[in-house]
Amino acid sequence: AQKITQTQPGMFVQEKEAVTLDCTYDTSDPSYGLFWYKQPSSGEMIFLIYQGSYDQQNATEGRYSLNFQKARKSANLVISASQLGDSAMYFCAMRFAGFQKLVFGTGTRLLVSP
Amino acid sequence: KAGVTQTPRYLIKTRGQQVTLSCSPISGHRSVSWYQQTPGQGLQFLFEYFSETQRNKGNFPGRFSGRQFSNSRSEMNVSTLELGDSALYLCASSVSGRARDEQFFGPGTRLTVL
Numbered sequence: 001a002q003k004i005t006q007t008q009p010g011m012f013v014q015e016k017e018a019v020t021l022d023c024t025y026d027t028s029d030p031s032y033g034l035f036w037y038k039q040p041s042s043g044e045m046i047f048l049i050y051q052g053s054y055d056q057q058n059a060t061e062g063r064y065s066l067n068f069q070k071a072r073k074s075a076n077l078v079i080s081a082s083q084l085g086d087s088a089m090y091f092c093a094m095r096f097a098g099f100q101k102l103v104f105g106t107g108t109r110l111l112v113s114p
Numbered sequence: 115k116a117g118v119t120q121t122p123r124y125l126i127k128t129r130g131q132q133v134t135l136s137c138s139p140i141s142g143h144r145s146v147s148w149y150q151q152t153p154g155q156g157l158q159f160l161f162e163y164f165s166e167t168q169r170n171k172g173n174f175p176g177r178f179s180g181r182q183f184s185n186s187r188s189e190m191n192v193s194t195l196e197l198g199d200s201a202l203y204l205c206a207s208s209v210s211g212r213a214r215d216e217q218f219f220g221p222g223t224r225l226t227v228l
Binding site (some may be wrong): 033035037042043044045046047050052079091097100101102103104105106107 | 139145147150156157158159162164169170172204206208214215216217218219220221222224
């Protein structure tokens with residue numbers, strides 16, 4: 001079964017600190033993509049970062065990096081230098097070759113304090 | 115470039131009624147996917163359309179249907195509304211529907227069923 005697990009319902013971090021949001025996945029398909037999305041209270045899903053299953057290097061996008069450990073089936077999101085505007089829900093998602101369907105985790109609510 | 119737009123943004127209906135939600139993808143995008151987000155079930159895939167054809171379908175009853183027009187705009191219809199259909203309905207578009215393609219989400223339509 002294809003499943004995404006996010007074990008942290010909520011995380012707290014102080015402004016300017018780094019934070020890691022955990023994501024593990026379960027699949028037997030060798031070809032897949034892993035995504036992280038941010039959902040502010042407004043509801044819109046904002047794409048943050050993508051990692052392909054065959055990518056050799058960990059993905060980075062500005063302050064976001066993805067710690068991809070294929071053997072452990074984990075794809076943790078690292079946010080460096082947190083900002084107040086980073087407070088939101090964060091979703092890890094997986095997609096398979098040939099399909100547009102995204103399978104989402106339950107999300108982690110991040111709260112950044114001054 | 116304009117983003118994904120969804121109309122209406124908010125909707126209140128009563129049980130038994132039907133509703134139609136609309137999604138206009140980013141210009142040039144041919145794949146449109148729909149998701150339902152509820153506090154209890156999280157984010158779940160409804161269906162995906164590409165070039166006016168439904169390519170993938172999630173595990174939802176037949177009351178949920180959709181279509182895509184030649185200009186890639188998509189509509190989603192829910193007939194005989196139930197209280198449990200209250201949710202945020204998100205639409206996402208991508209260029210061609212390849213696994214690596216980023217999906218851009220709209221702001222969502224928040225449906226309340228009374």
